[in-house]
Amino acid sequence: MIRIQVNAEEHEYYSGISVGEVVRNVFGKKSNIIAGLVDGEERDFSHEVEDDCNLEPIYGNSNEGSYIIRHSCAHLLAQAVTELFPDAKPTIGPPVDNGFYYDFFMEPIGDDGLKMIEKRMNEHIRKNHSIIREEMDNNALREIFSDNKFKIQIMNEKIGNEMGSSIYRQGDFVDLCRGPHVPNTSYLRWFKLTSTSQAYWKGDRENESLVRIYGMCYSTKEELKERQKQIQEAVKRDHKKIGKEMELYMIDEMIGRGLPVWLPNGEIMKSEIEKFALETEDSYGYVRVTTPALGKRELFEASGHLPHYADGMYPPMEMDDGEYYIKAMNCPMHHRIYKNKKRSYRDLPLRIAEYGTVYRNELSGTLAGLLRVRMLSMNDAHIYCTLDQVASEVESNILMAKEYYDTFGFDNYHLRLSLWDEEKKDKYIDQPENWKSTQNYLREILDNLDMDYEEVKGEAAFYGPKIDIQFKTALGREESMATIQLDFAAKERFELSFMDETGIENGEVFVIHRAPLSTHERFAAFLLENTAGNLPTWLSPIQVQVITISEKHKQYAKEVKNLLETAGVRVKLDESDNTIGKKIRIHRKMRPAYMAIIGDEEVKTRTVSIRARDGKQRNDIPLNDFIADIFAEITNRSKSLDIV
């Protein structure tokens, strides 16, 4: 007999009992447990336990469990695909956040193909195939997958030559896999294929083009429904839809793709954000400049944009004195401002800021509403400082970013330390020592701040490592919001220096590139998705919509509007002869923070009845009180509707 510890309870079984039997014995049949953690190792139900051990159940709706289910569902997908398309070669099919995908080397398929595959998957679920693990040596593995060069390549790279690995079999289908998996295909009922796309083998465009099929899979119907609801909700919060409804921006085919145009309402929101940023950065000791949209080739050669960032820039314009490029970044111009006069150690850190607009030649297929555009405006700044000053500047920038996000009410973000990739020499400035030291430096700063962060290779800027602040969009996709980049290359490329305390010219000038509010475009997209367009009052294009009940109330309503306007409140008046209910319905689309309803009562008592955007109501507020209160709410940049 052996002793198995399950959830702190000890059980005795014969040696060789399977994980599944223990689970059934302890938890019963309907436990939603799909695998087990045996002494910390994920194991299938079929895994046989020989010795004393500790066993923890893995539930289908847990983090680990959902990954196992998704992974198994990817296998099911591959089973259906290889049956329907015998020439298709499965490559890799991992679980990912919210679902899974599988990449196949095959002819592209459309929606009809997707439906067909889904149908076949459901048939296999009903057949309830057992999913069986088998251990194989390398020769046997190579035999099985001899017609699939992708699997062979995986074996060569991942498994090595000496040992074997495992395969999983369900019906006639076999896949190379470490596992674990669910015991049989009936566990995969709650799945849905979502989309297809194209991907390259190993993510390299030089390699074969593969068909990627995406799906989602959950352990219960409720989880699947919940996710579908979430997606629906995200669609409602889509900044493109809200932006159109609120007339914030447009993208016009005749003007050009990826070139958003800010409409009057959007311009109000944007300039409020700008005002806030100017005030904040004033208080942090920044100075402001304006630089041109174009610059000469020599400038961008000096900065390294040519060639490192050439793909991201628009082609040059030939002028009588050489080639000019539209700037894709402001930094080279700021470096020239730094160079414009002799700097002393007393001038450092020098923080040069600009609400600059840059143009980047993004691939057409990547453009997406305001999230990815070709014209970007940002409150960009470059901090010129000594190495000793870097830490405190980086810290104060992280704190500044937090201050910003707090005002806007954002909390769905995390930090990322973005490192270079020594393999990709052409992408980064080739100074390995500097990369190593600056990366360690940033890592130390983050460790000292005691903040959680993840490290990701190959995400650095070409001139140095960075700390990015990553957000999730409404649909769960991760995007960079803010960035703090440490540039060790500029000082040499632009011959930056200062006079130090001993009167000697010192060339150790480090540059920090930072943009805590992302770009106006991306920030607006986040803001709209986060608030569903219900902007805090200070950002609302229309702060108060005045609505009359009948003609008799027009005069007082005009007075209300004028007084609010005088107080600096953005207010509109609807004195049309529609019914009150209809007027409320019409104006809701624009999402004013408040509607002020004016009828007999209000005229008589010089009050307003206020209906907040969230439907809350407060009647008979003396007009002067309302004006004072909303003025305070706006100037405090309050997140909530405080008046009702």
Add this chain to the structure above:
RNA sequence: GCCACUGUGGCUUAGAGGUAUAGCGUCGCCUUGGUAAGGCGAAGGUCGGGGGUUCAAUUCCCCCCAGUGGCUCCA
């Protein structure tokens, strides 16, 4: 740039080889109405653009443009 899908009046949308729905909005008239659709009427579309097949195309085919979801990339 690559793959798939989508493209019908300002917006949302029905439809199908014989030049097209409906709702909202707009405009006009009536209604003077207390918190998410009061009534009547009118205008508005060469069905994204161009080519082809056909007696006939908005519907089928090809090319282009734009959008969406991915890949790559990235603020």
